[in-house]
Amino acid sequence: MHSDSTIRVGAVSYLNTKPLVYGLAAANSDIELVFDLPSRLADQLAAGDLDVALIPSVEFFQDPSYSIVSDACIACRGPVWSVKLFFRKPPAEVRTLALDEGSRTSAALSKILLSERFGLMPQTVPLPIDSRFDSVDADAVLIIGDRAIHAPSGEFVEIWDLGQVWREWSGKPFVFAAWVARPGFDTPQIAAALSAARDAGLAQLEEIAAAEAPRHRLTTEQCLTYLRDNLHFNLGPDEESGLALFHRHAVQRGLAPPNDRWTRHDCEAT
Numbered sequence: 408m409h410s411d412s413t414i415r416v417g418a419v420s421y422l423n424t425k426p427l428v429y430g431l432a433a434a435n436s437d438i439e440l441v442f443d444l445p446s447r448l449a450d451q452l453a454a455g456d457l458d459v460a461l462i463p464s465v466e467f468f469q470d471p472s473y474s475i476v477s478d479a480c481i482a483c484r485g486p487v488w489s490v491k492l493f494f495r496k497p498p499a500e501v502r503t504l505a506l507d508e509g510s511r512t513s514a515a516l517s518k519i520l521l522s523e524r525f526g527l528m529p530q531t532v533p534l535p536i537d538s539r540f541d542s543v544d545a546d547a548v549l550i551i552g553d554r555a556i557h558a559p560s561g562e563f564v565e566i567w568d569l570g571q572v573w574r575e576w577s578g579k580p581f582v583f584a585a586w587v588a589r590p591g592f593d594t595p596q597i598a599a600a601l602s603a604a605r606d607a608g609l610a611q612l613e614e615i616a617a618a619e620a621p622r623h624r625l626t627t628e629q630c631l632t633y634l635r636d637n638l639h640f641n642l643g644p645d646e647e648s649g650l651a652l653f654h655r656h657a658v659q660r661g662l663a664p665p666n667d668r669w670t671r672h673d674c675e676a677t
C-alpha cells in the first residue's frame with residue numbers, strides 16, 4: 408500500500424541504471440522505486456501509473472506536456488557497449504530488422520542510421536525480451552541493456568555499437584534515457600533527489616562495480632569501465648545538443664512529432 412504522498416518512480420532494470428538510483432529509496436522515504444524495461448516504463452508513465460520514470464528519450468519527444476525533471480540521464484560520448492546492432496547481412500542489404508522489446512530509443516536510432524547511411528527502410532519485427540537471439544532470422548538484430556553486453560553466438564558480417572556509430576556520424580553525445588515526469592506532477596524536490604542519488608552512485612562506482620560484476624559475468628574492472636567510461640550520467644549542454652539533433656532526425660522520419668519546448672533549458676535545436 409502506498410499513501411497519497413508516495414512518489415512512484417520507475418527506473419530501468421539494467422546494470423546501466425545502478426549508479427542513478429544509488430540509495431534513492433533509502434534517502435527518500437516518500438519514493439517507491441519500481442524497476443522495468445525502458446519501453447514498459449514509458450507505457451506506464453503514459454498511462455499515469457508512474458509519477459516519474461527513466462524513459463527512452465524518443466518517448467520523451469512524444470508528449471509535449473512531458474518535462475525532463477533532472478540533470479541525471481543515461482548517455483554516452485562514444486562506444487556505449489550495451490546497445491548493439493548485429494548484422495547477418497552487409498548493412499547495405501538489410502531488408503528486415505529485429506528490435507529488442509525493451510528499446511524505443513535505440514530502435515529509432517537504428518532506423519535513422521540505416522536510413523541516413525544506406526537509404527534503407529527495413530521491415531521491423533519484435534524480439535521479445537524472453538526470446539533467444541537466434542529465434543528471429545532478421546538480417547539485422549538490435550539488442551540493448553544487459554543482454555547486449557555479451558555477444559550472442561553466431562556469425563556476424565558486422566556489429567555496430569550504436570553509441571559509437573552515432574558519435575562518428577554526428578560528432579555529438581547520445582542520450583538514451585532521461586528522467587521524465589507525467590503531466591501535472593509538480594514536486595520540485597524530485598530534481599534534487601535524483602541528482603543526489605546520481606552523485607552518490609558516481610562516488611561509489613567501485614563498490615557498485617564489485618557488487619554487480621559477478622551477476623553480469625563481468626570482471627569488476629570490466630563493470631567499472633562500462634559504468635565509468637562508456638556511460639555518462641549528466642545531461643549537460645553537449646548532451647542536450649545531441650538530444651536536439653536526435654529529435655530532428657526522428658521528426659524527419661515520422662518517429663516523433665515536432666515540438667518546440669522539449670528540453671530542460673531552452674536549447675537550440677542545432
Ligand SMILES: C=C(O[C@@H]1C=C(C(=O)O)C=C[C@H]1O)C(=O)O
Pocket residue numbers: 419421423445446462463464481487489490509510511512513514551552553583584
Ligand atoms: C545504454 C542503454 O540505454 C538504454 C536504451 C534505451 C532504448 O533503446 O530505448 C532506453 C534506456 C536505456 O537503458 C542500454 O540499455 O544499454
